[in-house]
Amino acid sequence: MRHAPPAILTHNVSVAFDGKPAVSGISASFPDCAINAIVGPSGCGKSSFLSALNRLNESVPGCKVDGNIELFGAALGRFAPNREELRRTVAMIFQRPVPFPLSIRRNMEIPITEHYGRNRQETAGRCEAALKSVGLWGEVENRLDMPATQLSGGQQQRLCLARALALEPRILLLDEPTSALDPMAAGLIEELLRELKSQMSLVLVTHNLAQARRLADTVTFFWMKDGHGYVAESGPADTLFNTPREDVSRAYFAGHIG
Amino acid sequence: MTGVETQNRLAALAIWSAGLLILGAFTLIVGDIFWRGFSGFELGFLTEDPADAGRAGGIRSVLAATALILLVCLAVTLPIGLLTGIFLADYTAGGGRFAPLVRRSLDTLAGVPSIVFGLFGNAVFAHLLGLRISILTGGLTLAIMVLPFFIRSAEESLRSLPVSFSQAAEALGLSRLTFYGKIALPAALPGLMAGLVLGLGRALAETAALIFTSGYVTRLPESLLDSGRTLSIHILDLALNVPGGAENAYRTALVLIVLLFAINGALMALTRLSPSYREYR
Ligand SMILES: Nc1ncnc2c1ncn2[C@@H]1O[C@H](COP(=O)(O)OP(=O)(O)O)[C@@H](O)[C@H]1O
Numbered sequence: 346m347r348h349a350p351p352a353i354l355t356h357n358v359s360v361a362f363d364g365k366p367a368v369s370g371i372s373a374s375f376p377d378c379a380i381n382a383i384v385g386p387s388g389c390g391k392s393s394f395l396s397a398l399n400r401l402n403e404s405v406p407g408c409k410v411d412g413n414i415e416l417f418g419a420a421l422g423r424f425a426p427n428r429e430e431l432r433r434t435v436a437m438i439f440q441r442p443v444p445f446p447l448s449i450r451r452n453m454e455i456p457i458t459e460h461y462g463r464n465r466q467e468t469a470g471r472c473e474a475a476l477k478s479v480g481l482w483g484e485v486e487n488r489l490d491m492p493a494t495q496l497s498g499g500q501q502q503r504l505c506l507a508r509a510l511a512l513e514p515r516i517l518l519l520d521e522p523t524s525a526l527d528p529m530a531a532g533l534i535e536e537l538l539r540e541l542k543s544q545m546s547l548v549l550v551t552h553n554l555a556q557a558r559r560l561a562d563t564v565t566f567f568w569m570k571d572g573h574g575y576v577a578e579s580g581p582a583d584t585l586f587n588t589p590r591e592d593v594s595r596a597y598f599a600g601h602i603g
Numbered sequence: 604m605t606g607v608e609t610q611n612r613l614a615a616l617a618i619w620s621a622g623l624l625i626l627g628a629f630t631l632i633v634g635d636i637f638w639r640g641f642s643g644f645e646l647g648f649l650t651e652d653p654a655d656a657g658r659a660g661g662i663r664s665v666l667a668a669t670a671l672i673l674l675v676c677l678a679v680t681l682p683i684g685l686l687t688g689i690f691l692a693d694y695t696a697g698g699g700r701f702a703p704l705v706r707r708s709l710d711t712l713a714g715v716p717s718i719v720f721g722l723f724g725n726a727v728f729a730h731l732l733g734l735r736i737s738i739l740t741g742g743l744t745l746a747i748m749v750l751p752f753f754i755r756s757a758e759e760s761l762r763s764l765p766v767s768f769s770q771a772a773e774a775l776g777l778s779r780l781t782f783y784g785k786i787a788l789p790a791a792l793p794g795l796m797a798g799l800v801l802g803l804g805r806a807l808a809e810t811a812a813l814i815f816t817s818g819y820v821t822r823l824p825e826s827l828l829d830s831g832r833t834l835s836i837h838i839l840d841l842a843l844n845v846p847g848g849a850e851n852a853y854r855t856a857l858v859l860i861v862l863l864f865a866i867n868g869a870l871m872a873l874t875r876l877s878p879s880y881r882e883y884r
Pocket residue numbers: 362367386387388389390391392393394405
Protein backbone atom coordinates (compact mmCIF):
# COMPACT_ATOMS: atom_id res chain seq x y z
CA MET A 346 0.00 0.00 0.00
CA ARG A 347 1.33 3.42 -0.91
CA HIS A 348 1.76 5.87 1.89
CA ALA A 349 -0.69 8.81 1.59
CA PRO A 350 1.19 12.09 1.22
CA PRO A 351 0.98 14.47 4.21
CA ALA A 352 -1.59 17.27 4.09
CA ILE A 353 1.22 19.80 4.22
CA LEU A 354 4.87 19.30 3.37
CA THR A 355 7.24 22.26 3.42
CA HIS A 356 10.83 22.27 2.34
CA ASN A 357 13.24 25.02 3.34
CA VAL A 358 10.51 27.66 3.61
CA SER A 359 11.50 31.12 4.70
CA VAL A 360 9.48 34.32 5.15
CA ALA A 361 11.18 37.69 5.05
CA PHE A 362 9.92 41.23 5.59
CA ASP A 363 11.78 43.91 3.66
CA GLY A 364 14.65 41.49 3.13
CA LYS A 365 14.92 40.62 6.83
CA PRO A 366 14.05 36.95 7.47
CA ALA A 367 11.41 36.30 10.17
CA VAL A 368 11.71 32.53 9.84
CA SER A 369 13.94 30.47 7.62
CA GLY A 370 14.70 26.92 6.61
CA ILE A 371 11.36 25.53 7.77
CA SER A 372 10.97 21.92 6.64
CA ALA A 373 7.89 20.42 8.20
CA SER A 374 5.34 17.73 7.53
CA PHE A 375 1.79 17.82 8.83
CA PRO A 376 -0.35 14.70 8.41
CA ASP A 377 -4.01 14.77 7.42
CA CYS A 378 -6.72 14.11 10.02
CA ALA A 379 -4.57 15.36 12.87
CA ILE A 380 -4.05 18.40 15.03
CA ASN A 381 -0.58 19.72 14.32
CA ALA A 382 0.54 22.18 16.97
CA ILE A 383 3.15 24.85 16.35
CA VAL A 384 4.56 26.15 19.61
CA GLY A 385 7.28 28.59 20.54
CA PRO A 386 7.88 32.02 22.05
CA SER A 387 6.24 35.03 20.43
CA GLY A 388 8.13 36.76 17.65
CA CYS A 389 9.72 33.56 16.34
CA GLY A 390 7.69 33.65 13.12
CA LYS A 391 4.83 31.20 13.80
CA SER A 392 2.20 33.49 12.32
CA SER A 393 4.40 34.40 9.36
CA PHE A 394 4.94 30.73 8.57
CA LEU A 395 1.25 29.91 8.97
CA SER A 396 0.23 32.68 6.58
CA ALA A 397 2.67 31.37 3.99
CA LEU A 398 0.68 28.13 3.83
CA ASN A 399 -2.27 29.81 2.11
CA ARG A 400 -0.28 32.75 0.70
CA LEU A 401 -2.12 35.15 2.95
CA ASN A 402 1.02 37.24 3.40
CA GLU A 403 1.53 37.83 -0.30
CA SER A 404 -0.53 41.01 0.01
CA VAL A 405 1.65 42.30 2.86
CA PRO A 406 3.97 44.89 1.31
CA GLY A 407 7.63 43.85 1.47
CA CYS A 408 6.87 40.26 2.44
CA LYS A 409 8.62 37.51 0.51
CA VAL A 410 8.15 33.76 0.85
CA ASP A 411 10.77 31.29 -0.43
CA GLY A 412 10.97 27.51 -0.50
CA ASN A 413 8.65 24.69 -1.48
CA ILE A 414 5.18 23.99 -0.16
CA GLU A 415 3.21 20.90 -1.13
CA LEU A 416 -0.41 20.25 -0.17
CA PHE A 417 -1.62 16.65 -0.37
CA GLY A 418 1.33 15.78 -2.56
CA ALA A 419 0.83 18.58 -5.09
CA ALA A 420 2.77 21.80 -5.40
CA LEU A 421 0.78 24.73 -3.98
CA GLY A 422 0.14 26.14 -7.46
CA ARG A 423 -1.17 22.83 -8.78
CA PHE A 424 -3.20 21.99 -5.67
CA ALA A 425 -5.27 25.14 -6.05
CA PRO A 426 -5.42 26.75 -9.48
CA ASN A 427 -6.08 30.23 -8.12
CA ARG A 428 -5.95 32.24 -4.93
CA GLU A 429 -9.72 32.03 -4.27
CA GLU A 430 -9.62 28.25 -4.47
CA LEU A 431 -6.53 28.11 -2.25
CA ARG A 432 -8.15 30.28 0.43
CA ARG A 433 -11.33 28.20 0.28
CA THR A 434 -9.52 24.88 0.75
CA VAL A 435 -6.93 26.22 3.20
CA ALA A 436 -8.91 28.26 5.72
CA MET A 437 -7.48 30.57 8.38
CA ILE A 438 -8.83 31.52 11.80
CA PHE A 439 -7.26 34.46 13.60
CA GLN A 440 -6.43 35.22 17.21
CA ARG A 441 -9.17 37.82 17.55
CA PRO A 442 -12.50 36.80 16.07
CA VAL A 443 -13.23 38.95 13.03
CA PRO A 444 -16.97 39.06 12.39
CA PHE A 445 -17.81 41.58 9.66
CA PRO A 446 -19.99 44.44 10.98
CA LEU A 447 -23.06 42.90 9.37
CA SER A 448 -25.76 40.49 10.44
CA ILE A 449 -24.93 36.89 11.37
CA ARG A 450 -26.71 35.81 8.19
CA ARG A 451 -24.69 38.15 5.94
CA ASN A 452 -21.46 36.98 7.58
CA MET A 453 -22.29 33.44 6.51
CA GLU A 454 -23.85 34.25 3.15
CA ILE A 455 -21.18 36.48 1.63
CA PRO A 456 -18.43 33.83 1.49
CA ILE A 457 -20.88 31.07 0.52
CA THR A 458 -22.32 32.95 -2.45
CA GLU A 459 -18.83 34.09 -3.46
CA HIS A 460 -17.69 30.48 -3.89
CA TYR A 461 -20.84 28.55 -4.71
CA GLY A 462 -22.93 31.13 -6.55
CA ARG A 463 -26.26 32.65 -5.69
CA ASN A 464 -28.69 29.88 -4.84
CA ARG A 465 -31.02 30.72 -1.99
CA GLN A 466 -31.77 27.20 -0.86
CA GLU A 467 -28.24 25.89 -1.13
CA THR A 468 -26.89 28.95 0.68
CA ALA A 469 -29.39 28.61 3.53
CA GLY A 470 -28.59 24.90 3.77
CA ARG A 471 -24.83 25.44 3.95
CA CYS A 472 -25.32 28.25 6.45
CA GLU A 473 -27.44 26.10 8.76
CA ALA A 474 -25.17 23.05 8.47
CA ALA A 475 -22.05 25.09 9.24
CA LEU A 476 -23.63 26.85 12.21
CA LYS A 477 -24.82 23.48 13.51
CA SER A 478 -21.35 22.01 13.15
CA VAL A 479 -19.96 24.62 15.54
CA GLY A 480 -22.89 24.32 17.95
CA LEU A 481 -24.09 27.86 17.26
CA TRP A 482 -27.32 27.10 15.41
CA GLY A 483 -29.48 26.65 18.49
CA GLU A 484 -28.16 29.89 19.96
CA VAL A 485 -28.74 32.10 16.90
CA GLU A 486 -31.39 30.31 14.83
CA ASN A 487 -34.03 32.90 15.72
CA ARG A 488 -31.85 35.97 15.44
CA LEU A 489 -29.83 35.48 12.29
CA ASP A 490 -30.42 39.10 11.36
CA MET A 491 -28.87 40.39 14.54
CA PRO A 492 -25.49 42.16 14.18
CA ALA A 493 -22.74 39.55 14.51
CA THR A 494 -20.74 41.94 16.68
CA GLN A 495 -23.35 41.58 19.43
CA LEU A 496 -22.37 37.95 19.97
CA SER A 497 -19.99 37.12 22.81
CA GLY A 498 -16.30 36.64 21.99
CA GLY A 499 -16.57 32.87 22.04
CA GLN A 500 -19.68 32.91 19.87
CA GLN A 501 -17.94 35.27 17.44
CA GLN A 502 -15.00 32.91 17.12
CA ARG A 503 -17.36 29.98 16.51
CA LEU A 504 -19.14 32.09 13.87
CA CYS A 505 -15.79 32.69 12.16
CA LEU A 506 -15.13 28.96 12.32
CA ALA A 507 -18.56 28.25 10.80
CA ARG A 508 -17.97 30.86 8.10
CA ALA A 509 -14.77 29.04 7.09
CA LEU A 510 -16.21 25.52 7.45
CA ALA A 511 -19.14 26.37 5.18
CA LEU A 512 -16.57 26.48 2.36
CA GLU A 513 -15.50 22.87 3.04
CA PRO A 514 -11.79 23.43 3.61
CA ARG A 515 -9.37 20.50 3.66
CA ILE A 516 -6.86 22.29 5.85
CA LEU A 517 -7.66 24.60 8.76
CA LEU A 518 -4.99 27.04 9.94
CA LEU A 519 -5.58 28.47 13.41
CA ASP A 520 -3.44 31.29 14.80
CA GLU A 521 -3.86 31.21 18.60
CA PRO A 522 -7.63 30.90 18.14
CA THR A 523 -8.47 30.80 21.86
CA SER A 524 -6.00 33.25 23.36
CA ALA A 525 -8.51 36.11 23.33
CA LEU A 526 -11.29 34.00 24.88
CA ASP A 527 -12.30 33.08 28.40
CA PRO A 528 -11.59 29.47 29.52
CA MET A 529 -15.18 28.29 29.00
CA ALA A 530 -15.34 29.60 25.44
CA ALA A 531 -11.85 28.28 24.78
CA GLY A 532 -12.94 24.84 25.99
CA LEU A 533 -15.82 24.80 23.50
CA ILE A 534 -13.45 25.66 20.63
CA GLU A 535 -11.01 22.95 21.72
CA GLU A 536 -13.83 20.41 21.68
CA LEU A 537 -14.74 21.51 18.14
CA LEU A 538 -11.16 21.16 16.94
CA ARG A 539 -11.05 17.61 18.27
CA GLU A 540 -14.21 16.79 16.31
CA LEU A 541 -12.95 18.48 13.15
CA LYS A 542 -9.76 16.47 12.91
CA SER A 543 -11.61 13.45 11.53
CA GLN A 544 -12.34 15.51 8.41
CA MET A 545 -9.30 17.67 7.82
CA SER A 546 -5.78 18.60 8.76
CA LEU A 547 -5.49 21.26 11.45
CA VAL A 548 -2.46 23.44 12.09
CA LEU A 549 -2.78 25.09 15.47
CA VAL A 550 -0.39 27.83 16.52
CA THR A 551 -0.52 28.21 20.27
CA HIS A 552 1.74 29.41 23.01
CA ASN A 553 -0.44 27.72 25.53
CA LEU A 554 1.54 24.54 26.24
CA ALA A 555 -1.28 22.98 28.25
CA GLN A 556 -3.55 23.38 25.24
CA ALA A 557 -0.96 21.78 22.98
CA ARG A 558 -0.69 18.86 25.41
CA ARG A 559 -4.46 18.41 25.40
CA LEU A 560 -4.93 18.59 21.65
CA ALA A 561 -1.82 17.97 19.62
CA ASP A 562 -0.99 14.85 17.63
CA THR A 563 2.22 16.35 16.29
CA VAL A 564 4.23 19.24 17.65
CA THR A 565 6.57 21.57 15.79
CA PHE A 566 8.68 23.66 18.12
CA PHE A 567 9.93 27.04 16.83
CA TRP A 568 12.84 28.81 18.45
CA MET A 569 14.97 31.87 17.66
CA LYS A 570 18.53 31.89 16.38
CA ASP A 571 20.46 34.75 14.71
CA GLY A 572 17.37 36.98 14.89
CA HIS A 573 15.02 34.66 13.04
CA GLY A 574 12.88 31.65 13.83
CA TYR A 575 13.70 28.05 12.93
CA VAL A 576 12.35 24.62 13.81
CA ALA A 577 14.29 23.40 16.83
CA GLU A 578 12.51 20.06 16.99
CA SER A 579 9.39 18.38 15.65
CA GLY A 580 7.65 15.05 15.87
CA PRO A 581 4.81 13.15 17.53
CA ALA A 582 3.37 15.01 20.52
CA ASP A 583 4.32 12.23 22.97
CA THR A 584 7.95 12.34 21.95
CA LEU A 585 8.27 16.11 22.20
CA PHE A 586 6.50 16.40 25.52
CA ASN A 587 8.08 13.36 27.19
CA THR A 588 11.45 12.64 25.60
CA PRO A 589 12.61 15.69 23.61
CA ARG A 590 16.01 15.32 21.95
CA GLU A 591 17.24 18.89 22.03
CA ASP A 592 18.36 20.75 25.13
CA VAL A 593 16.37 23.83 24.16
CA SER A 594 13.17 21.78 23.72
CA ARG A 595 13.70 20.10 27.08
CA ALA A 596 14.10 23.48 28.76
CA TYR A 597 11.12 24.98 26.94
CA PHE A 598 8.71 22.14 27.64
CA ALA A 599 9.83 22.01 31.26
CA GLY A 600 8.92 25.70 31.48
CA HIS A 601 12.46 26.90 32.18
CA ILE A 602 12.64 29.21 29.14
CA GLY A 603 10.25 31.04 26.77
CA MET B 604 -10.97 79.01 46.63
CA THR B 605 -7.65 77.54 45.54
CA GLY B 606 -5.71 78.80 42.54
CA VAL B 607 -6.34 75.64 40.58
CA GLU B 608 -10.07 75.90 41.19
CA THR B 609 -10.14 79.49 39.96
CA GLN B 610 -8.23 78.51 36.88
CA ASN B 611 -10.63 75.65 36.17
CA ARG B 612 -13.60 77.95 36.52
CA LEU B 613 -12.09 80.55 34.23
CA ALA B 614 -11.29 77.89 31.64
CA ALA B 615 -14.82 76.52 31.86
CA LEU B 616 -16.20 80.02 31.48
CA ALA B 617 -14.06 80.68 28.40
CA ILE B 618 -15.06 77.40 26.81
CA TRP B 619 -18.73 78.01 27.47
CA SER B 620 -18.58 81.56 26.14
CA ALA B 621 -16.91 80.36 22.95
CA GLY B 622 -19.61 77.75 22.50
CA LEU B 623 -22.36 80.28 23.18
CA LEU B 624 -20.80 82.71 20.73
CA ILE B 625 -20.91 80.15 17.92
CA LEU B 626 -24.43 79.12 18.82
CA GLY B 627 -25.45 82.78 18.95
CA ALA B 628 -23.97 83.53 15.53
CA PHE B 629 -25.69 80.47 14.05
CA THR B 630 -29.05 81.40 15.56
CA LEU B 631 -28.68 84.98 14.43
CA ILE B 632 -27.92 84.09 10.82
CA VAL B 633 -30.48 81.32 10.44
CA GLY B 634 -33.05 83.27 12.44
CA ASP B 635 -32.56 86.36 10.31
CA ILE B 636 -33.00 84.37 7.09
CA PHE B 637 -36.04 82.51 8.39
CA TRP B 638 -37.62 85.72 9.70
CA ARG B 639 -37.13 87.70 6.54
CA GLY B 640 -37.58 84.78 4.17
CA PHE B 641 -40.88 83.68 5.65
CA SER B 642 -42.49 87.12 5.50
CA GLY B 643 -44.82 86.98 2.52
CA PHE B 644 -43.63 83.51 1.51
CA GLU B 645 -46.18 81.65 -0.61
CA LEU B 646 -45.99 78.17 -2.09
CA GLY B 647 -46.32 79.76 -5.53
CA PHE B 648 -42.73 80.90 -5.02
CA LEU B 649 -41.62 77.32 -5.68
CA THR B 650 -43.84 76.71 -8.71
CA GLU B 651 -43.53 79.94 -10.67
CA ASP B 652 -40.62 81.03 -12.83
CA PRO B 653 -38.83 84.29 -11.97
CA ALA B 654 -40.24 87.43 -13.53
CA ASP B 655 -39.03 91.04 -13.74
CA ALA B 656 -35.34 90.02 -13.24
CA GLY B 657 -36.36 87.99 -10.20
CA ARG B 658 -38.14 90.74 -8.29
CA ALA B 659 -41.44 89.04 -8.99
CA GLY B 660 -42.48 85.43 -9.59
CA GLY B 661 -40.77 82.45 -8.01
CA ILE B 662 -37.77 80.17 -8.45
CA ARG B 663 -39.11 77.08 -10.27
CA SER B 664 -36.53 77.21 -13.09
CA VAL B 665 -33.77 77.98 -10.59
CA LEU B 666 -34.68 74.97 -8.46
CA ALA B 667 -34.73 72.76 -11.55
CA ALA B 668 -31.31 73.98 -12.70
CA THR B 669 -29.88 73.52 -9.19
CA ALA B 670 -31.21 69.97 -8.94
CA LEU B 671 -29.84 69.03 -12.38
CA ILE B 672 -26.40 70.51 -11.67
CA LEU B 673 -26.25 68.66 -8.34
CA LEU B 674 -27.25 65.40 -10.05
CA VAL B 675 -24.53 65.78 -12.67
CA CYS B 676 -22.04 66.57 -9.91
CA LEU B 677 -23.13 63.51 -7.88
CA ALA B 678 -23.12 61.17 -10.88
CA VAL B 679 -19.46 62.03 -11.45
CA THR B 680 -18.31 62.46 -7.86
CA LEU B 681 -19.68 59.23 -6.39
CA PRO B 682 -18.10 56.63 -8.70
CA ILE B 683 -14.79 58.46 -9.23
CA GLY B 684 -14.61 59.47 -5.59
CA LEU B 685 -15.27 55.98 -4.22
CA LEU B 686 -12.87 54.31 -6.63
CA THR B 687 -10.08 56.78 -5.91
CA GLY B 688 -10.75 56.58 -2.17
CA ILE B 689 -10.46 52.80 -2.35
CA PHE B 690 -7.28 53.07 -4.41
CA LEU B 691 -5.71 55.36 -1.80
CA ALA B 692 -6.89 53.36 1.22
CA ASP B 693 -6.24 49.82 -0.04
CA TYR B 694 -2.85 48.55 1.06
CA THR B 695 -3.05 45.68 -1.42
CA ALA B 696 -3.53 48.08 -4.32
CA GLY B 697 0.11 48.98 -3.70
CA GLY B 698 -0.18 52.50 -5.12
CA GLY B 699 3.54 52.71 -4.44
CA ARG B 700 4.90 56.13 -5.30
CA PHE B 701 1.75 56.96 -7.23
CA ALA B 702 -0.60 57.17 -4.24
CA PRO B 703 1.28 59.95 -2.39
CA LEU B 704 1.38 61.90 -5.64
CA VAL B 705 -2.39 61.59 -6.02
CA ARG B 706 -2.87 62.59 -2.38
CA ARG B 707 -0.62 65.63 -2.77
CA SER B 708 -2.48 66.71 -5.91
CA LEU B 709 -5.83 66.37 -4.17
CA ASP B 710 -4.71 68.44 -1.21
CA THR B 711 -3.45 71.12 -3.58
CA LEU B 712 -6.71 71.09 -5.53
CA ALA B 713 -8.66 71.42 -2.28
CA GLY B 714 -6.92 74.73 -1.63
CA VAL B 715 -7.52 76.27 -5.07
CA PRO B 716 -10.02 79.18 -5.05
CA SER B 717 -13.28 78.23 -6.71
CA ILE B 718 -13.07 81.03 -9.28
CA VAL B 719 -10.07 79.19 -10.76
CA PHE B 720 -12.19 76.07 -11.17
CA GLY B 721 -14.73 78.26 -12.90
CA LEU B 722 -12.13 79.50 -15.41
CA PHE B 723 -10.85 75.96 -15.92
CA GLY B 724 -14.37 74.59 -16.48
CA ASN B 725 -15.10 77.38 -18.91
CA ALA B 726 -11.92 76.77 -20.92
CA VAL B 727 -12.00 72.96 -20.90
CA PHE B 728 -15.62 71.80 -20.70
CA ALA B 729 -17.41 74.76 -22.28
CA HIS B 730 -14.97 75.52 -25.09
CA LEU B 731 -12.44 72.73 -25.60
CA LEU B 732 -15.00 69.93 -25.27
CA GLY B 733 -17.74 72.04 -26.77
CA LEU B 734 -20.24 71.56 -23.95
CA ARG B 735 -20.98 75.31 -23.97
CA ILE B 736 -22.15 77.21 -20.91
CA SER B 737 -24.50 74.54 -19.63
CA ILE B 738 -25.84 72.48 -16.75
CA LEU B 739 -23.40 69.74 -17.81
CA THR B 740 -20.40 72.07 -17.77
CA GLY B 741 -21.43 73.48 -14.39
CA GLY B 742 -22.01 70.03 -12.86
CA LEU B 743 -18.66 68.72 -14.12
CA THR B 744 -16.85 71.78 -12.78
CA LEU B 745 -18.50 71.36 -9.39
CA ALA B 746 -17.54 67.68 -9.41
CA ILE B 747 -13.86 68.56 -9.89
CA MET B 748 -14.16 71.04 -7.04
CA VAL B 749 -15.90 68.63 -4.66
CA LEU B 750 -13.90 65.51 -5.56
CA PRO B 751 -10.75 66.36 -3.54
CA PHE B 752 -12.82 66.67 -0.36
CA PHE B 753 -14.94 63.63 -1.03
CA ILE B 754 -11.99 61.42 -1.99
CA ARG B 755 -10.01 62.31 1.10
CA SER B 756 -12.98 61.74 3.39
CA ALA B 757 -13.73 58.43 1.62
CA GLU B 758 -10.09 57.43 2.10
CA GLU B 759 -10.21 58.40 5.78
CA SER B 760 -13.41 56.50 6.49
CA LEU B 761 -12.11 53.39 4.72
CA ARG B 762 -8.79 53.63 6.56
CA SER B 763 -10.55 53.86 9.89
CA LEU B 764 -11.87 50.31 9.39
CA PRO B 765 -9.73 47.68 11.12
CA VAL B 766 -7.21 45.97 8.82
CA SER B 767 -8.51 42.67 10.18
CA PHE B 768 -11.69 43.02 8.05
CA SER B 769 -9.61 43.08 4.90
CA GLN B 770 -7.44 40.19 6.13
CA ALA B 771 -10.42 38.06 7.08
CA ALA B 772 -12.00 38.73 3.68
CA GLU B 773 -8.80 37.64 1.96
CA ALA B 774 -8.62 34.53 4.12
CA LEU B 775 -12.14 33.64 2.98
CA GLY B 776 -11.10 34.01 -0.67
CA LEU B 777 -13.40 37.01 -1.25
CA SER B 778 -12.57 39.20 -4.23
CA ARG B 779 -11.65 42.81 -3.54
CA LEU B 780 -14.87 43.80 -5.33
CA THR B 781 -16.94 41.72 -2.91
CA PHE B 782 -14.98 43.03 0.04
CA TYR B 783 -15.55 46.67 -0.85
CA GLY B 784 -19.06 46.26 -2.19
CA LYS B 785 -20.49 44.11 0.58
CA ILE B 786 -18.31 44.75 3.61
CA ALA B 787 -16.06 47.82 3.58
CA LEU B 788 -18.28 50.43 1.92
CA PRO B 789 -21.35 49.53 4.04
CA ALA B 790 -19.17 49.63 7.15
CA ALA B 791 -17.73 53.01 6.14
CA LEU B 792 -21.15 54.42 5.25
CA PRO B 793 -21.41 56.97 8.09
CA GLY B 794 -18.09 58.55 7.14
CA LEU B 795 -18.89 58.45 3.43
CA MET B 796 -22.21 60.16 4.02
CA ALA B 797 -20.59 62.84 6.14
CA GLY B 798 -18.16 63.50 3.30
CA LEU B 799 -21.01 63.66 0.83
CA VAL B 800 -22.96 66.11 2.97
CA LEU B 801 -19.94 68.41 3.16
CA GLY B 802 -19.35 68.12 -0.56
CA LEU B 803 -22.96 68.81 -1.51
CA GLY B 804 -23.00 71.73 0.90
CA ARG B 805 -20.02 73.26 -0.89
CA ALA B 806 -21.64 72.60 -4.25
CA LEU B 807 -24.92 74.23 -3.20
CA ALA B 808 -23.10 77.27 -1.85
CA GLU B 809 -20.96 77.76 -4.93
CA THR B 810 -21.29 80.82 -7.12
CA ALA B 811 -17.88 81.81 -8.47
CA ALA B 812 -17.23 78.48 -10.20
CA LEU B 813 -20.65 78.46 -11.82
CA ILE B 814 -21.04 81.92 -13.32
CA PHE B 815 -18.72 81.03 -16.22
CA THR B 816 -19.80 77.41 -16.51
CA SER B 817 -23.53 76.96 -16.01
CA GLY B 818 -24.42 80.58 -16.54
CA TYR B 819 -27.15 82.70 -15.01
CA VAL B 820 -30.16 82.68 -17.32
CA THR B 821 -33.42 82.16 -15.46
CA ARG B 822 -35.09 80.13 -18.20
CA LEU B 823 -36.25 76.60 -17.31
CA PRO B 824 -33.53 74.27 -18.65
CA GLU B 825 -34.80 71.73 -21.16
CA SER B 826 -31.67 69.67 -21.52
CA LEU B 827 -28.29 69.26 -19.84
CA LEU B 828 -26.79 71.41 -22.60
CA ASP B 829 -28.99 74.38 -21.68
CA SER B 830 -27.58 76.89 -19.28
CA GLY B 831 -29.27 77.59 -15.99
CA ARG B 832 -28.99 79.49 -12.73
CA THR B 833 -28.51 77.91 -9.30
CA LEU B 834 -30.05 79.12 -6.04
CA SER B 835 -26.80 80.67 -4.85
CA ILE B 836 -26.28 82.58 -8.08
CA HIS B 837 -29.90 83.73 -7.95
CA ILE B 838 -29.33 85.11 -4.46
CA LEU B 839 -26.11 86.79 -5.55
CA ASP B 840 -27.76 88.37 -8.58
CA LEU B 841 -30.83 89.55 -6.67
CA ALA B 842 -28.73 91.03 -3.91
CA LEU B 843 -26.13 92.69 -6.13
CA ASN B 844 -27.74 93.62 -9.41
CA VAL B 845 -31.46 93.93 -8.84
CA PRO B 846 -32.74 96.90 -6.80
CA GLY B 847 -35.82 95.72 -4.97
CA GLY B 848 -34.71 92.10 -5.19
CA ALA B 849 -33.83 91.73 -1.51
CA GLU B 850 -37.14 90.14 -0.49
CA ASN B 851 -36.90 87.38 -3.04
CA ALA B 852 -33.20 86.99 -2.26
CA TYR B 853 -34.14 86.21 1.35
CA ARG B 854 -36.88 83.81 0.27
CA THR B 855 -34.42 82.02 -1.97
CA ALA B 856 -31.91 81.83 0.86
CA LEU B 857 -34.60 80.30 3.04
CA VAL B 858 -35.23 77.63 0.40
CA LEU B 859 -31.49 77.00 0.09
CA ILE B 860 -31.08 76.48 3.84
CA VAL B 861 -34.10 74.21 4.09
CA LEU B 862 -32.71 72.22 1.15
CA LEU B 863 -29.35 71.86 2.92
CA PHE B 864 -31.05 70.65 6.09
CA ALA B 865 -33.18 68.25 4.05
CA ILE B 866 -30.19 66.73 2.22
CA ASN B 867 -28.37 66.40 5.51
CA GLY B 868 -31.34 64.72 7.17
CA ALA B 869 -32.00 62.39 4.25
CA LEU B 870 -28.40 61.15 4.08
CA MET B 871 -28.26 60.64 7.84
CA ALA B 872 -31.52 58.67 7.70
CA LEU B 873 -30.04 56.54 4.94
CA THR B 874 -27.00 55.89 7.11
CA ARG B 875 -29.15 54.82 10.02
CA LEU B 876 -30.82 52.21 7.85
CA SER B 877 -27.54 50.34 7.38
CA PRO B 878 -26.76 47.59 9.89
CA SER B 879 -23.13 48.70 10.09
CA TYR B 880 -24.23 51.99 11.58
CA ARG B 881 -26.25 50.30 14.28
CA GLU B 882 -23.31 48.16 15.27
CA TYR B 883 -20.81 50.93 15.44
CA ARG B 884 -22.79 52.90 17.97
N1 LIG C 1 3.70 42.76 8.51
C1 LIG C 1 4.95 42.70 8.99
N2 LIG C 1 5.86 43.61 8.60
C2 LIG C 1 7.13 43.58 9.08
N3 LIG C 1 7.57 42.65 9.94
C3 LIG C 1 6.72 41.71 10.36
C4 LIG C 1 5.35 41.68 9.91
N4 LIG C 1 4.74 40.62 10.50
C5 LIG C 1 5.66 40.02 11.27
N5 LIG C 1 6.85 40.66 11.20
C6 LIG C 1 8.07 40.30 11.90
O1 LIG C 1 8.29 38.92 11.78
C7 LIG C 1 8.73 38.37 13.01
C8 LIG C 1 7.86 37.20 13.38
O2 LIG C 1 6.56 37.64 13.68
P1 LIG C 1 5.34 36.62 13.83
O3 LIG C 1 5.29 35.76 12.65
O4 LIG C 1 4.13 37.43 14.12
O5 LIG C 1 5.77 35.79 15.11
P2 LIG C 1 4.88 34.96 16.11
O6 LIG C 1 3.55 34.68 15.48
O7 LIG C 1 5.66 33.72 16.38
O8 LIG C 1 4.74 35.76 17.35
C9 LIG C 1 8.69 39.48 14.03
O9 LIG C 1 10.01 39.91 14.26
C10 LIG C 1 7.92 40.57 13.38
O10 LIG C 1 8.46 41.82 13.69
